[in-house]
Structures are given as structure tokens and as C-alpha cells.
Amino acid sequence: MNFSEKLLAIKKSHLYRSRKVSESAQDTQIIINGKSLINFCSNDYLSLANHTLVKESLKQGVDKFGVGSGASHLVSGHSRAHHDLEEALADYTQQERALLFSTGYSANLGVFSALSDELDWVLQDKLNHASLIDANQLIGLPLQRYLHNNIESLNKKISKQSGQGMIVTDNIFSMDGDQANIDDLQKISNFSNAVLMQDDAHGFGVFEPNIPKNSIYMATLGKAAGTMGAFVAGNADFIEFLIQKSRPYIYTTAISPAICTATLKSLDLIKQGEQKAKLLANIDFFRNFSEAIGLPISKSSSAIQPLIIGNSEKSLKISQQLFEQGFYVGAIRPPTVPKGTERLRITLNANHSQSQIEQLLACIKNAL
Ligand SMILES: Cc1ncc(COP(=O)(O)O)c(C=O)c1O
Numbered sequence: 001m002n003f004s005e006k007l008l009a010i011k012k013s014h015l016y017r018s019r020k021v022s023e024s025a026q027d028t029q030i031i032i033n034g035k036s037l038i039n040f041c042s043n044d045y046l047s048l049a050n051h052t053l054v055k056e057s058l059k060q061g062v063d064k065f066g067v068g069s070g071a072s073h074l075v076s077g078h079s080r081a082h083h084d085l086e087e088a089l090a091d092y093t094q095q096e097r098a099l100l101f102s103t104g105y106s107a108n109l110g111v112f113s114a115l116s117d118e119l120d121w122v123l124q125d126k127l128n129h130a131s132l133i134d135a136n137q138l139i140g141l142p143l144q145r146y147l148h149n150n151i152e153s154l155n156k157k158i159s160k161q162s163g164q165g166m167i168v169t170d171n172i173f174s175m176d177g178d179q180a181n182i183d184d185l186q187k188i189s190n191f192s193n194a195v196l197m198q199d200d201a202h203g204f205g206v207f208e209p210n211i212p213k214n215s216i217y218m219a220t221l222g223k224a225a226g227t228m229g230a231f232v233a234g235n236a237d238f239i240e241f242l243i244q245k246s247r248p249y250i251y252t253t254a255i256s257p258a259i260c261t262a263t264l265k266s267l268d269l270i271k272q273g274e275q276k277a278k279l280l281a282n283i284d285f286f287r288n289f290s291e292a293i294g295l296p297i298s299k300s301s302s303a304i305q306p307l308i309i310g311n312s313e314k315s316l317k318i319s320q321q322l323f324e325q326g327f328y329v330g331a332i333r334p335p336t337v338p339k340g341t342e343r344l345r346i347t348l349n350a351n352h353s354q355s356q357i358e359q360l361l362a363c364i365k366n367a368l
Pocket of ligand 1: 103105108131199201202220221229
């Protein structure tokens with residue numbers, strides 16, 4: 001295997017990915033290579049990752065429970081902190097039970113893994129997150145995707161299926177920021193006797209959860225909640241079934257209990273609504289200002305605001321130029337997004353100031 005040749009080919013096609021090392025906390029202001037930047041590519045939508053109260057709760061959690069969980073949930077790793085967080089998440093989502101996973105990636109794999117003997121078909125939105133696609137492949141069912149947010153396309157595909165099925169969608173789409181129509185999808189699920197699963201990684205904490213009866217809800221805690229991990233919520237029997245059958249749940253170490261005490265504080269702050277109101281005001285301001293200066297930002301009312309560039313080289317160049325001007329904005333390229341839809345993915349946080357947003361948009365306008 002000639003890896004250097006392969007790496008060269010990736011570089012030549014402008015698809016090479018590299019990491020930037022930050023030397024400060026995840027916040028609206030971040031330090032990279034000694035340079036201070038305004039961070040517009042963090043999923044810390046409610047600015048909770050570096051929130052004083054969340055950090056305090058983490059420290060208290062460490063004092064009480066230590067650092068590591070020490071084992072998987074079914075061995076000895078399931079602490080009071082994990083259990084309390086699961087109950088609080090079930091209460092917040094108004095579901096009978098919730099189950100913690102170590103990451104959103106493993107939660108999605110975990111749901112599919114548990115259902116592998118129950119499902120005859122799965123239909124997924126074309127723009128669903130990579131973890132849902134990988135989960136589908138894990139259980140060996142054909143990957144069938146309907147056109148993005150297109151009920152007609154879904155209906156057409158459903159008419160060709162037989163047996164027990166599952167319809168799977170992101171709620172807020174991770175690279176586009178637009179939203180699925182959960183009510184319509186539930187009607188179709190009811191009609192076709194399929195179960196609906198939604199991945200609300202980017203909606204949790206920002207919008208009220210919309211969880212139809214008998215559906216499956218997954219959300220992550222490393223984005224708006226500012227910590228890490230994920231959970232699945234639903235009927236008590238379904239959650240118990242996951243505990244028995246979900247290999248990505250069973251065969252992994254439970255997250256740190258202190259992360260759970262911190263997340264409990266995040267959940268309190270989410271319920272209080274102050275950070276959420278600031279974020280929603282920033283989204284409004286961003287959209288109005290970009291429209292006023294004629295920037296063609298895609299339609300999105302979430303914290304994810306994409307600007308389609310349509311070319312990897314140009315997307316990278318603009319991202320680099322913004323970096324030099326003090327703004328951290330990611331260039332998103334294939335295979336994360338389809339070829340021809342390369343973009344800047346601007347993410348808004350509660351603690352951005354309007355002046356930071358104005359400056360960013362003016363620099364983008366200039367760069368274009
Ligand atoms: C829609 C969606 N689902 C799942 C995940 C995976 O979550 P995690 O980062 O917790 O593994 C992500 C994260 O990037 C995501 O955007």
C-alpha cells in the first residue's frame with residue numbers, strides 16, 4: 001500500500017484535511033498558533049462548553065465520582081450521575097426513558113445494531129449524517145435514500161418495500177441547517193407501519209424537541225449542551241431492548257460521570273432559556289444583515305448557516321483568507337457534502353456579539 005501516493009492524490013484534489021491545534025477553551029474567541037480568532041465553526045451553539053456553572057459542575061462531579069467511569073454501563077460503570085442524567089433527559093424530552101451513549105456516532109450505530117433482526121428495510125434522507133449511513137451499512141441492509149426533504153420521493157420508495165421498515169432523518173441537517181418535516185414523516189410512518197427515527201444532534205437545546213409517539217429520538221450532548229456523549233429516548237420497552245441488544249452500547253466504557261454532572265447543569269441552563277434567546281437573536285441578526293448586503297446564504301433558521309461556493313479550491317482559499325483576517329470558518333468539501341456544493345459552514349453561538357457577526361459578513365462579502 002503506497003500511502004504517500006494516496007495522500008498526494010488527496011492533496012491534488014484539494015480534499016486534504018488537517019487539524020488546527022487550539023490553545024484555549026472552546027469559545028467564541030479561540031487561540032490557534034498564538035493567533036486570536038473569532039470562532040465561527042464551533043457546534044457549541046449555546047456557548048456552554050466554557051460556561052462557569054457547567055465547569056463548576058464538572059469539577060464537583062470529579063470530586064464526588066473521580067475521573068473515569070472505570071467500566072461499561074452493564075459492568076460497573078453506570079453511576080448515580082449517569083442515571084440522574086438519563087432521568088433528566090427523559091423528563092426534558094417527555095419520553096418514558098432515555099439511554100446514554102458515549103458519542104452520537106455510537107448512538108446511531110447502537111440503534112441500528114439493536115434493530116438489525118427486526119428490520120426488512122430502511123429509507124434515509126439523502127443528506128443524513130455519515131453516522132446514520134455507516135449504521136445502515138453495519139446491519140447489511142441496502143442503503144436506500146430518498147431525495148432531501150422530499151415526501152413524494154419517500155412515498156415512491158415506500159411503495160416498493162415490504163415487511164417492517166424504518167424511516168430515518170436528521171432533524172436539523174448538519175451541513176445545510178435546514179429542518180425535516182417531522183409531522184409529515186410521522187404521518188407516512190404511521191401509514192406504512194414503519195418506525196420513524198430522528199437524529200436531533202443540531203436541534204437539541206436550540207429548538208423544542210418534536211418527538212411523535214412510538215418514534216425513536218437521538219440527540220448529542222457535544223454540541224448545544226457543550227459537553228459530550230449522546231442519548232436515545234423513547235418507550236421504556238424500546239430502551240430496555242437497546243440495553244439488551246445494542247452492541248455499541250454494551251461493549252464500550254461509559255463516559256465520565258463528571259461529564260454527566262456537567263451535562264445536568266447544561267440541561268438546567270437550556271431550560272432557563274437565556275442562552276437560547278441570545279442564539280436565536282444572533283441567527284435573526286445574521287440573516288437580516290447578510291440579506292441586506294446581498295450575501296447568498298442558504299435558507300436556514302438554525303445555528304448552521306451555509307454559503308455555497310461550489311468549488312473545493314475556492315472554499316479553502318476563502319476560509320484561509322478569513323483565517324488571516326481573524327475569523328475561523330470551516331470549508332466543507334466532499335465527501336462530507338456532494339461535489340459542486342462545497343461551502344463555508346458558518347455556525348453561530350449564543351455569545352457572539354452582533355459586531356463580530358457584522359465584521360465576519362463584511363469580510364466574506366469582500367472575499368467573494
Ligand atoms: C447529525 C449528526 N449526528 C450524529 C453526529 C455524531 O455525534 P458525535 O459527535 O457525538 O459522535 C453528528 C456529529 O457531528 C451529527 O452532526
